[in-house]
Amino acid sequence: xxxxxxxxxxxxxxxxxxxxxxxxxxxxxxxxxxxxxxxxxxxxxxxxxxxxxxxxxxxxxxxxxxxxxxxxxxxxxxxxxxxxxxxxxxxxxxxxxxxxxxxxxxxxxxxxxxxxxxxxxxxxxxxxxxxxxxxxxxxxxxxxxxxxxxxxxxxxxxxxxxxxxxxxxxxxxxxxxxxxxxxxxxxxxxxxxxxxxxxxxxxxxxxxxxxxxxxxxxxxxxxxxxxxxxxxxxxxxxxxxxxxxxxxxxxxxxxxxxxxxxxxxxxxxxxxxxxxxxxxxxxxxxxxxxxxxxxxxxxxxxxxxxxxxxxxxxxxxxxxxxxxxxxxxxxxxxxxxxxxxxxxxxxxxxxxxxxxxxxxxxxxxxxxxxxxxxxxxxxxxxxxxxxxxxxxxxxxxxxxxxxxxxxxxxxxxxxxxxxxxxxxxxxxxxxxxxxxxxxxxxxxxxxxxxxxxxxxxxxxxxxxxxxxxxxxxxxxxxxxxxxxxxxxxxxxxxxxxxxxxxxxxxxxxxxxxxxxxxxxxxxxxxxxxxxxxxxxxxxxxx
Numbered sequence: 392x393x394x395x396x397x398x399x400x401x402x403x404x405x406x407x408x409x410x411x412x413x414x415x416x417x418x419x420x421x422x423x424x425x426x427x428x429x430x431x432x433x434x435x436x437x438x439x440x441x442x443x444x445x446x447x448x449x450x451x452x453x454x455x456x457x458x459x460x461x462x463x464x465x466x467x468x469x470x471x472x473x474x475x476x477x478x479x480x481x482x483x484x485x486x487x488x489x490x491x492x493x494x495x496x497x498x499x500x501x502x503x504x505x506x507x508x509x510x511x512x513x514x515x516x517x518x519x520x521x522x523x524x525x526x527x528x529x530x531x532x533x534x535x536x537x538x539x540x541x542x543x544x545x546x547x548x549x550x551x552x553x554x555x556x557x558x559x560x561x562x563x564x565x566x567x568x569x570x571x572x573x574x575x576x577x578x579x580x581x582x583x584x585x586x587x588x589x590x591x592x593x594x595x596x597x598x599x600x601x602x603x604x605x606x607x608x609x610x611x612x613x614x615x616x617x618x619x620x621x622x623x624x625x626x627x628x629x630x631x632x633x634x635x636x637x638x639x640x641x642x643x644x645x646x647x648x649x650x651x652x653x654x655x656x657x658x659x660x661x662x663x664x665x666x667x668x669x670x671x672x673x674x675x676x677x678x679x680x681x682x683x684x685x686x687x688x689x690x691x692x693x694x695x696x697x698x699x700x701x702x703x704x705x706x707x708x709x710x711x712x713x714x715x716x717x718x719x720x721x722x723x724x725x726x727x728x729x730x731x732x733x734x735x736x737x738x739x740x741x742x743x744x745x746x747x748x749x750x751x752x753x754x755x756x757x758x759x760x761x762x763x764x765x766x767x768x769x770x771x772x773x774x775x776x777x778x779x780x781x782x783x784x785x786x787x788x789x790x791x792x793x794x795x796x797x798x799x800x801x802x803x804x805x806x807x808x809x810x811x812x813x814x815x816x817x818x819x820x821x822x823x824x825x826x827x828x829x830x831x832x833x834x835x836x837x838x839x840x841x842x843x844x845x846x847x848x849x850x851x852x853x854x855x856x857x858x859x860x861x862x863x864x865x866x867x868x869x870x871x872x873x874x875x876x877x878x879x880x881x882x883x884x885x886x887x888x889x890x891x892x893x894x895x896x897x898x899x900x901x902x903x904x905x906x907x908x909x910x911x912x913x914x915x916x917x918x919x920x921x922x923x924x925x926x927x928x929x930x931x932x933x
Contacts (some may be wrong), residue, residue, distance in 0.1 A: 395486040395515075396421055398478045401428070401495045402789055405665035406448040408454075409517045416877045419485045420458050424465040426472040426604065431785040431810065435610035436601050444597040445664055452621075463605040465600055475503050479828040494519045496663075496789040497713040521668060522702060523548055528704030539707070539808060542567065545699030549849070552796055554677055554698060555691055562680070567695070568688035575824050582650050583593035583634040585657065587616050588623045591743050591916040609732055609784060614750045614883050617660055617786055624658075624666035639694055642688030644757050644827035645813040648739070655755045656693070662701075664759060669697050696756075698791060704795040707809065716775065718798055720806035721813075725771040729899035731763070731780055738845065739831035740821045742859055752786035757824070759785075764801030765816050769849035774804040777909045812866045815853055818844030839884045845892045852889035855882070882929035 396409055397420045411420070424446065429439050443465070450462045461472050461481055472475045476485050482490050494516060495501055507514045518525060532547065533539050546566055549555060555562040590598070596613055618624040630641075635654040642654050661667045673694050679685035708715065719855065729735035732746040744762045748754050759781070766776045778797045782788045799809030818835035822828040828835045830846075837843035838851070854861070862871045874882075 392417070393489065394412045394418065394485070394487045395489050395491045396478065396485060398423070398480040398492045399446075399449070400474075400500075401446050402664045403493055403519075404445055405521055405668065407521070407668075408493055408665070409520050410493045411453075411458075414458070418459065419481070419487060420453055421478060421481050422450050422476045423470075423474060423481075425463070425470065425474050425477055426465065428474060429605055430769050431633055432779050433608040434605070434782075435748075435752040435784050435786060436605055436608055436612045437610060437615050438786040438788070439601045439608075440597050440604055441617040441619060441752075441882045442593065442664060443601070443698075444493070444594040445666065447593050447597065448620045459715065465604060470572070474500065474894055475507065475632060479507075479512060488512070490514045491517060493517050496707055496791050498708075498716070499788070502713075521665065522705060523552065523669060523698060524702050524706060526706055526709035529712050532605065533915040535708065538810075538811075539702045541699055541809075544703050544706075545695060548698050548702060554673055555680070555687075562691070563687045571688040572640045572642075572692050573644050573824075576642060576645045576647055576653070576826070582653055583630075584648075585616065585652050587624055588618055588626070590615070594619055602872045610749050610752055616751070618666060621666045622862055626659035627656075627658060627661065628667060628672060628675060631658060632675055632685075633862075636676060636679055636685045636693065637691070638688055640686065640692045644824055646740070646757055646762070646821070646827065648743055648826045648830055651751055651753065651755075653755065656803055657753060662697070663787050663789050663792065669701065673697050674898065682875075696811070701792065704799075704809075705791045707799070708791040711808075715798070715805065716778075716794060716804045720804050721802070721860070723768075723771040723802065723804070723874060723924060724773050725765070725776075726898035727772055727776040727780055728770060729897040731767075737832055738766070739833075740827040741826065743827060748784050751785065754785070754878070759796075760801060761816055761820060761824070763795065763815065765820075766846070766849075768802055768813065768815055769846065769853050770896065772802075774798045774802050782906075812864055813853075813857075815850060816846070816847040817850040821846065838881075839888045843888060845889070848885040848888035848894065850881070851885045855886065871927075880912070891915065 393413050394415065397414065397418055399408065399420060399422050414420075419803040424443055425608035440578075447462070450460050453460050458696050461725075463477055463481065465472075468481075471480055478490055478492075478577065480486075490507075490512065492504055495504065499606070501516075504514050504516055507638060508516075524719065529544075532544065546561075549561065549566070576798075576866045594599070594615075598615065602612065618627050622728050635656065639654040639656070645653060647653055654871065658667060658672060661670060662672065676685070676690050676693050680690040682689055693819075729734075730744060734742055736742050736745075741764045744754050744758045748763075764777075774797070778794055781797045782790060785793070795805075795809060799805045800814060803810060816831070818828070822835040835844045835847070838847040851874065856869065858871065858874075861867050
C-alpha cells in the first residue's frame with residue numbers, strides 16, 4: 392500500500408481539498424512554515440500572521456479528524472526553510488513513496504514541483520477543484536475567440552451554475568447592473584463596524600514569531616483583524632450578508648478618506664486561503680436576493696466579482712503563464728515611488744491608501760485600481776515593480792489573482808488582453824468618487840500651477856506619450872479628440888508640469904530603506920478607531 396506525504400500549502404486550508412480524499416491509513420499530511428515563502432517579496436506582517444495562524448489552526452482541525460499530521464514550524468531547528476526541500480525531507484523522514492500536492496497558487500511553485508516529477512521520490516500533482524472552472528475548461532472556451540472578455544465568460548458561468556438565473560434568462564432581465572453601482576458616498580452615512588476576532592494563544596504566538604523574523608517588513612500588526620479559522624470566516628460572511636451587502640452595490644466604487652472598509656466584504660483573503668468556498672459565498676449572497684433582503688444590483692455585482700472576475704483572472708493566469716508575467720506593452724520602466732513604502736506624499740488620496748494598507752493589509756478594489764494603480768500607471772512604474780508591491784502588501788494577494796489584475800487591468804501591460812482600454816484617470820475622478828480632495832493641498836480643478844493636482848498633468852502626459860498606441864481605440868476617441876483640440880501652449884505647460892513632478896518624485900527599488908524610514912516616522916496623523924469584537928457564531932454553516 393502506498394504511503395504518500397500530502398503537502399498542504401498555506402492557501403489550501405480546505406477540508407475538502409482534492410489531495411485529502413481517499414487517503415490510505417498511513418498517509419502523512421504535512422504543513423510547512425518556511426522563511427523563503429515569507430521573504431521572496433516582503434509580505435505584510437498581517438498577511439504572514441494570517442497564513443501561519445490559519446495553517447496552525449487547520450493542522451489541529453485535521454488532527455481532530457484522526458489524520459497523521461506533521462507541522463514544520465518556522466523556528467524548528469531541522470526546518471530547511473525552503474518548501475520543496477522541506478517536503479522532501481519529511482517524505483524521507485516518514486518513509487513515504489511519493490509527495491502529493493494540489494496545484495499551488497503560483498507558477499514558480501508549480502514549475503518547481505513539476506520539475507521534481509521524475510525524481511527518485513516523485514511528486515504527484517492534482518488539479519485544484521475548489522473553483523468553478525479549470526484552466527483546461529477556460530482554454531477550451533477561449534479557443535478561437537478574438538477577445539477574451541470577462542462579460543462573455545461570466546455569462547457562460549451564470550448559465551452553467553444557474554446563479555441569478557430565471558427560466559434560462561438573467562434575473563431582472565439584465566446580466567450586469569454595474570451602471571447602478573457608481574454612487575459616491577453621501578456626506579452623512581453610517582458605516583457598520585467591521586467584526587474583530589479575539590486573538591487566541593496560537594495567533595498571539597504567531598504574531599510574536601512574525602515580529603521577530605519579519606519585523607522589518609512594511610506594515611503594522613497592531614490592527615490585525617483577519618479570520619484564522621473557518622468559524623471566524625463564517626462570522627465575517629454572515630456580517631457581510633446582514634449588514635453590508637444591501638448597500639454594497641451602489642457604493643462599491645466610492646472611496647472614503649476615513650473609512651477603509653465601507654461596504655466591502657473583505658472575504659477575499661478567507662476565500663483565497665481556503666477557509667471559505669466560492670460556491671457557498673455566492674449561494675449565500677443569492678439567497679439574500681431571493682429572500683428579499685438585498686437588492687439585485689448589489690448581489691449581482693458581488694457575485695460577478697467571485698463567479699466572474701475571480702475565475703476569469705485565475706484562468707488567464709494559468710493559461711498565459713509564464714510569458715504573461717513578462718508583459719510590458721506600454722514600455723514602462725520606472726522604479727516604484729518611495730512613498731509606496733513610506734506614505735510620505737502630499738497627494739492625499741495616495742497617502743491615505745498607503746496608510747490604510749499599512750494598518751490593515753487591505754485596500755478595496757477601487758483604491759487599488761484608481762489610486763495606487765492609476766498613479767503608478769501615470770508615473771511609468773514598471774510592471775515588475777508594481778506587481779511585487781501588490782503581492783507583498785495585501786493579505787489577499789496570491790499571484791494568480793494579483794498578477795493579472797495589476798499587469799493587465801491596472802497597467803494595461805498585456806496590450807489589452809484583459810481590458811479594452813487603460814484605466815487611467817485625472818484628479819477629477821478622485822474628486823467625484825471620494826472626499827480626499829477636500830483634505831488635500833492640491834486642487835483637482837487645476838492642471839498647472841503650484842496648487843494643481845499632479846494627476847491632471849500626468850494624465851494628459853500619459854495620453855500624449857501613448858497616442859500612437861491608444862488613439863485608435865474606439866473607447867478613447869472622445870478623450871483624444873479633446874487632446875487634439877487643446878492649444879499647443881496648454882499642452883506644453885501641462886507637459887512641463889508633469890515632468891517637474893516626475894523629476895522631483897523620490898523613487899526606490901529598495902523596500903528596506905523606505906520601510907525603515909516609514910517605521911521611524913510611523914506615518915503620524917492617522918489611527919484607526921477600535922471596533923468591538925463580534926462574538927463567534929456557534930454554527931459552522933453560513
